[in-house]
Amino acid sequence: MKFFLDTANLKEIREGASLGIVDGVTTNPSLVAKEGRSLEEVAREICDLVDGPISLEVISIESKEMIEEARRLARLHKNVVVKLPMIREGVKALKVLSGEGIRVNMTLIFSPSQALIAAKNGAYIVSPFVGRLDDISSEGMNLISDILKIYDNYGFNTQILVASIRHPVHVVQAARLGAHIATMPYSVLEQLLKHPLTDIGLEKFLADWQKRKELLPK
Numbered sequence: 001m002k003f004f005l006d007t008a009n010l011k012e013i014r015e016g017a018s019l020g021i022v023d024g025v026t027t028n029p030s031l032v033a034k035e036g037r038s039l040e041e042v043a044r045e046i047c048d049l050v051d052g053p054i055s056l057e058v059i060s061i062e063s064k065e066m067i068e069e070a071r072r073l074a075r076l077h078k079n080v081v082v083k084l085p086m087i088r089e090g091v092k093a094l095k096v097l098s099g100e101g102i103r104v105n106m107t108l109i110f111s112p113s114q115a116l117i118a119a120k121n122g123a124y125i126v127s128p129f130v131g132r133l134d135d136i137s138s139e140g141m142n143l144i145s146d147i148l149k150i151y152d153n154y155g156f157n158t159q160i161l162v163a164s165i166r167h168p169v170h171v172v173q174a175a176r177l178g179a180h181i182a183t184m185p186y187s188v189l190e191q192l193l194k195h196p197l198t199d200i201g202l203e204k205f206l207a208d209w210q211k212r213k214e215l216l217p218k
Helices: 010-018 031-033 039-051 063-075 088-099 112-120 130-135 141-154 169-179 186-193 196-215
Strands: 003-008 025-027 052-056 081-083 104-108 125-128 161-162 179-186
Touching: 003 010, 003 081, 003 112, 010 039, 010 186, 025 081, 025 179, 031 039, 031 141, 039 052, 039 081, 039 125, 063 081, 063 088, 081 088, 088 112, 104 112, 125 141, 130 141, 130 169, 141 169, 161 169, 169 179, 169 186, 179 186
Parallel strands: 003 025, 003 179, 025 052, 052 081, 081 104, 104 125, 125 161, 161 179
Antiparallel strands: none
């Protein structure tokens, strides 16, 4: 499974990249707005930090404008993947852009039928939002299972990126199902590393070693 960071914060991306396990980054207009800088400026710095797919989202809602914006974003760096919303105009733009060889991440996926349409039009990635489904008392991971089954049935190459991850259990569940990518906040990446028994065990090892040192002749 590939790990992506879902952020536009350069400090978080730098810290995640230092671990050697971050394979890409996803952003959206909300995340970029928090940084108070232009999308182009932030994007170039992210691409310098992570050599992998970097998803940048359009803000247009008409297909013609989406296509023009997507082309401009794709020219920023070879690693850029353009994010389009899973709406009618986004599907139109996807068909054109995928035909031009521009990699597209179709975002805001909430149903298997949406994921099927995106794959038929050549999406590079689809982003189903599991956490937001959980928030409305629906099983988000059931959507991942359904999409995986459909893609396997028809041999689609579209990658499934599990988005709206709330906690480490989401990551483990997605990995058990066989999802290709999990994108997560930096806080969740940190939580994946931790376990209280690891901390307790290390503390005991070090304490025992310190006792041994104290017993050694001076």
